[in-house]
Amino acid sequence: MSHSGAATYKKVSGIITINEDVSPAEMTWRSTSGDKQHNIILDTIDKLQATPATSDKMMLRLIGKVKELDEETKKQKGNDGEPIVPPPKPLTHMFTFNNRDVMDNIKVTLQQIISRYKDQEIYDEKRKMDSSLEQQTIIAVPLINTAQLDDSLSRGKLLTNLKLQQSLLKNDKDLMKAFQETVMNAGLPPDEFWSTRVPLLRTFALSTSQRIGPYNVLSTIKPVASSENKVNVNLSREKIISIFQNYPIVKKAYDDNVPKNFKEQEFWARFFSSKLFRKLRGEKLMASDRGDVIIDRYINLDQEYDRMDDQKLTHPVKKFIDIDGNEEDDPVKFGHRPHFTMRPGLDINGNNDGTIDILKGMNRLSEKMIMALENEYSRAKLQNDSPDEEEKESLNINDLQPSYTASYAIVHLKTKESEVEQQISNGGSEKSTTLGSTADLEHDAITKEMITENIDNVVKSLTTDMDLSKILPDKETSIAVNNEVISAVKINAKQAKHNNIDPALGTFVNNVLSESDAKSDLPPELIESCRILHTTCCEFLKHFYIHFQSGEYKQAIKVNKLYKHLKSCIEKLNELLTDVKNGDGEEFATTCTAYLKPTLNSITYAVERYDKAFNEVNRDNISSK
Amino acid sequence: MDAIADPNFKHQGNKLNAVEESPSLLTVVIDITPQLWTEFDGKKGKKGNILDVLKALIVFLNAHLAFNISNQVAVIAAHSQGIKYLYPKSGSNSNASELDDDHNDHYETNTDKFIISKNMYRRFRNVDETLVEELYTLFKEEKKNVGKLTQKSTLAGGMSAALAYTDRVTREMETMSLKSRIMVITCGSEKNNREEIFQYIPIMNCIFSATKIKCPIDVVKVGGSKESTFLQQTTDATNGIYLHVTSTNGLLQYFSIAMFIDPSLRQIIVKPNKGSVDFRTSCYVTGRVVAVGYICSVCLCVLSIIPPGNKCPACDSEFDERVIAKLKKKPVVPRLAKKKSSGHISK
Numbered sequence: 001m002s003h004s005g006a007a008t009y010k011k012v013s014g015i016i017t018i019n020e021d022v023s024p025a026e027m028t029w030r031s032t033s034g035d036k037q038h039n040i041i042l043d044t045i046d047k048l049q050a051t052p053a054t055s056d057k058m059m060l061r062l063i064g065k066v067k068e069l070d071e072e073t074k075k076q077k078g079n080d081g082e083p084i085v086p087p088p089k090p091l092t093h094m095f096t097f098n099n100r101d102v103m104d105n106i107k108v109t110l111q112q113i114i115s116r117y118k119d120q121e122i123y124d125e126k127r128k129m130d131s132s133l134e135q136q137t138i139i140a141v142p143l144i145n146t147a148q149l150d151d152s153l154s155r156g157k158l159l160t161n162l163k164l165q166q167s168l169l170k171n172d173k174d175l176m177k178a179f180q181e182t183v184m185n186a187g188l189p190p191d192e193f194w195s196t197r198v199p200l201l202r203t204f205a206l207s208t209s210q211r212i213g214p215y216n217v218l219s220t221i222k223p224v225a226s227s228e229n230k231v232n233v234n235l236s237r238e239k240i241i242s243i244f245q246n247y248p249i250v251k252k253a254y255d256d257n258v259p260k261n262f263k264e265q266e267f268w269a270r271f272f273s274s275k276l277f278r279k280l281r282g283e284k285l286m287a288s289d290r291g292d293v294i295i296d297r298y299i300n301l302d303q304e305y306d307r308m309d310d311q312k313l314t315h316p317v318k319k320f321i322d323i324d325g326n327e328e329d330d331p332v333k334f335g336h337r338p339h340f341t342m343r344p345g346l347d348i349n350g351n352n353d354g355t356i357d358i359l360k361g362m363n364r365l366s367e368k369m370i371m372a373l374e375n376e377y378s379r380a381k382l383q384n385d386s387p388d389e390e391e392k393e394s395l396n397i398n399d400l401q402p403s404y405t406a407s408y409a410i411v412h413l414k415t416k417e418s419e420v421e422q423q424i425s426n427g428g429s430e431k432s433t434t435l436g437s438t439a440d441l442e443h444d445a446i447t448k449e450m451i452t453e454n455i456d457n458v459v460k461s462l463t464t465d466m467d468l469s470k471i472l473p474d475k476e477t478s479i480a481v482n483n484e485v486i487s488a489v490k491i492n493a494k495q496a497k498h499n500n501i502d503p504a505l506g507t508f509v510n511n512v513l514s515e516s517d518a519k520s521d522l523p524p525e526l527i528e529s530c531r532i533l534h535t536t537c538c539e540f541l542k543h544f545y546i547h548f549q550s551g552e553y554k555q556a557i558k559v560n561k562l563y564k565h566l567k568s569c570i571e572k573l574n575e576l577l578t579d580v581k582n583g584d585g586e587e588f589a590t591t592c593t594a595y596l597k598p599t600l601n602s603i604t605y606a607v608e609r610y611d612k613a614f615n616e617v618n619r620d621n622i623s624s625k
Numbered sequence: 626m627d628a629i630a631d632p633n634f635k636h637q638g639n640k641l642n643a644v645e646e647s648p649s650l651l652t653v654v655i656d657i658t659p660q661l662w663t664e665f666d667g668k669k670g671k672k673g674n675i676l677d678v679l680k681a682l683i684v685f686l687n688a689h690l691a692f693n694i695s696n697q698v699a700v701i702a703a704h705s706q707g708i709k710y711l712y713p714k715s716g717s718n719s720n721a722s723e724l725d726d727d728h729n730d731h732y733e734t735n736t737d738k739f740i741i742s743k744n745m746y747r748r749f750r751n752v753d754e755t756l757v758e759e760l761y762t763l764f765k766e767e768k769k770n771v772g773k774l775t776q777k778s779t780l781a782g783g784m785s786a787a788l789a790y791t792d793r794v795t796r797e798m799e800t801m802s803l804k805s806r807i808m809v810i811t812c813g814s815e816k817n818n819r820e821e822i823f824q825y826i827p828i829m830n831c832i833f834s835a836t837k838i839k840c841p842i843d844v845v846k847v848g849g850s851k852e853s854t855f856l857q858q859t860t861d862a863t864n865g866i867y868l869h870v871t872s873t874n875g876l877l878q879y880f881s882i883a884m885f886i887d888p889s890l891r892q893i894i895v896k897p898n899k900g901s902v903d904f905r906t907s908c909y910v911t912g913r914v915v916a917v918g919y920i921c922s923v924c925l926c927v928l929s930i931i932p933p934g935n936k937c938p939a940c941d942s943e944f945d946e947r948v949i950a951k952l953k954k955k956p957v958v959p960r961l962a963k964k965k966s967s968g969h970i971s972k
Binding site: 451455457459486614 | 684761879923
């Protein structure tokens with residue numbers, strides 16, 4: 001569709017036609033007699049001026065660019081042969097109209113086209129500026145194969161996925177430090193290091209591999225009105241990609257026209273002002289809407305695409321029950337045609353206003369989105385679980401099956417009494433002995449008579465006058481008790497403050513933000529080295545025990561290696577302690593020792609256990625020889 | 626000075642009065658096992674400690690009732706053979722006692738003798754009389770039971786009963802938004818501590834239900850060792866107070882200064898607990914307190930050793946032999962000698 005209208009140029013009446021089919025777009029004025037013609041290539045136009053609506057005159061002035069004037073004139077000469085005097089001032093074209101509507105129509109069209117070309121220039125310049133940056137935006141490749149999630153998250157795959165491990169280390173500084181210390185500096189095999197951190201890897205893999213699935217991209221694109229009467233649209237690379245994925249028609253339009261007819265920037269500008277965009281987005285198309293001549297041609301093609309999609313999305317009818325089942329039975333797609341009054345957006349003559357098409361389009365889109373995820377995240381596997389299973393289940397005649405009853409295993413808790421009862425035949429004073437022989441003398445001293453006497457005593461007091469005022473403690477006792485309780489409260493109050501107890505929760509709050517290091521006199525570097533040494537030792541201890549207790553003799557060599565590592569850990573610890581003692585003085589040394597003593601003790605214990613087990617095993621072997 | 630201070634003070638008072646205090650229920654579980662108290666008497670060289678405790682308790686209950694007209698109390702005794710509701714009376718009020726045997730006849734004749742004081746506030750008297758009456762019956766019965774085998778976990782049973790009672794009353798009085806707390810009075814002896822080990826599971830269950838109904842459990846331990854692992858765990862988990870007193874002297878003062886923290890204030894007020902709580906549990910077989918041990922997956926009983934016979938000593942569940950074998954595996958060390966011998970074979 002070209003825009004045209006009657007206009008007078010240089011006092012000769014004629015018709016203006018805007019031709020967007022060529023690139024760059026052209027505006028042609030042809031006199032009514034047909035002998036005169038004036039051609040303006042629209043990307044050379046700098047400004048557009050029109051008389052205001054209040055004015056009686058209806059004139060439109062196009063002002064050309066100054067800089068590239070020489071080129072333009074050459075072009076223009078080449079185009080229509082009309083000699084144009086190259087003036088020092090910009091080239092202007094003046095048209096007079098006799099109809100306001102016609103002029104406005106042409107004005108708006110020209111505005112759009114001209115601003116599009118201007119944007120292109122700005123974009124090109126910008127592109128030149130950051131062309132170096134542009135190349136760096138690589139679309140992230142997921143670290144794991146998400147289509148076979150179960151497989152990718154298996155222990156073996158995770159342990160061999162070096163890329164994943166690397167990026168995890170990059171993300172987690174603490175882990176990186178531990179890795180550096182234990183694997184790079186102390187020689188722990190990396191697979192050993194990772195073997196205890198498989199869940200960590202798995203979580204990381206899962207959290208990084210999550211992607212945004214297909215969605216209604218176009219509805220998220222919101223044109224923003226800016227100053228200068230322009231409409232801006234922000235478009236990121238990801239969005240373009242997902243537009244192409246969701247709407248093959250746009251992809252086709254793009255491939256057809258870029259860069260043959262227009263540059264990329266222009267394509268998108270045209271696309272967003274086109275009817276096709278509005279249709280895909282799910283808006284009603286009005287006859288009066290201004291579209292884009294070129295892009296709107298694809299609307300017809302899009303209908304073709306839709307038909308193909310519909311065919312693809314047809315629900316297969318299961319033949320399991322309904323042997324005659326066929327596609328006409330698809331309840332989603334077909335069915336009895338309702339009366340026209342029940343059909344939305346339909347007038348008496350059966351013409352629809354496009355609502356149905358929009359709804360259908362949206363439904364189609366949703367279904368496509370769901371289908372697109374069908375093979376992601378191991379879902380393909382789920383589909384393999386015979387889909388007919390449920391149907392078979394429902395067909396079974398279950399009435400005669402015995403009904404399901406919950407069964408419980410009874411756990412008999414044995415109390416010690418039953419055993420004690422058997423053991424003690426002579427009741428007497430030992431009646432409540434639970435641990436048999438260890439009953440102490442004092443306990444033995446309490447006899448049946450004493451208890452009876454006590455009970456008698458109580459009973460007697462209960463039957464006689466009871467003076468409750470006597471129970472009131474004397475002043476000294478009261479004061480002593482008060483002081484005792486208050487001092488306990490004071491101590492607890494101090495602790496409560498120190499421990500940062502949340503009054504609302506009444507428990508210790510593990511707030512990460514408020515977590516701070518306990519005060520220490522040691523210089524931070526020393527503390528840091530203590531800390532690193534500690535983590536390294538713990539790491540080795542952990543791996544040592546895993547293999548030491550594994551019970552698999554294949555691991556013996558590994559255990560031996562780790563044992564040697566532990567020994568060197570002890571050396572390192574001692575080295576550090578002596579260094580501190582010599583370098584920083586006695587006071588620091590004691591603090592440092594206090595910090596590292598538990599670590600040292602546990603390593604020494606582990607070494608002792610190894611030595612003991614080693615000697616035992618080898619002695620056995622020697623003796624068995 | 627007074628002129629300035631007085632109205633201020635009054636204003637504050639009014640403000641406090643304006644806030645309607647919500648009523649609360651106090652359930653007391655008291656361990657009256659004569660055996661324990663006799664032992665305690667012997668150690669202290671003073672007779673009738675239990676009476677002192679009971680008297681202090683009565684005053685304490687009266688004080689609680691005096692706080693708010695809607696306040697309620699309940700007392701449950703844990704004795705050598707089981708538990709007994711002392712107040713409110715178990716059974717349908719007095720009907721049961723009338724039908725009862727000579728104990729009650731005996732008691733009826735004595736009724737007028739021991740009544741605490743005829744001029745006493747009626748609400749106090751109702752509670753106190755029933756309490757004393759029931760205690761009397763209970764001790765009479767206890768006399769018969771001297772020499773019989775003592776049940777082990779009556780205290781935990783009493784706590785369970787207290788929780789059940791609390792839950793019931795709270796539900797009945799839902800409209801009143803009744804707050805509740807439980808107080809456990811126990812007598813500690815050297816032996817008791819060991820016995821307590823076998824109450825671990827029932828006490829743990831009590832802790833879980835108490836935290837669920839948000840009911841704090843306070844513990845007063847008279848005599849014995851200072852620590853009481855599981856009862857301390859109970860108070861710690863339920864926001865309760867653990868108090869250990871060495872003698873019954875001044876017990877009332879202890880009660881009134883430390884035991885009157887309203888349940889709604891528990892989270893804010895610093896409690897007069899002493900020492901740290903031992904969070905460990907005990908081994909079912911050896912009775913040792915263990916930090917790291919084995920756990921039966923069926924009944925969750927904690928063991929410090931692999932039990933003989935591959936069977937859980939508490940519930941008789943058979944353990945998986947493979948798992949046991951895994952646990953019994955010896956540490957792995959390279960065998961120098963074996964390597965040599967295998968070398969010989971290969972030659």
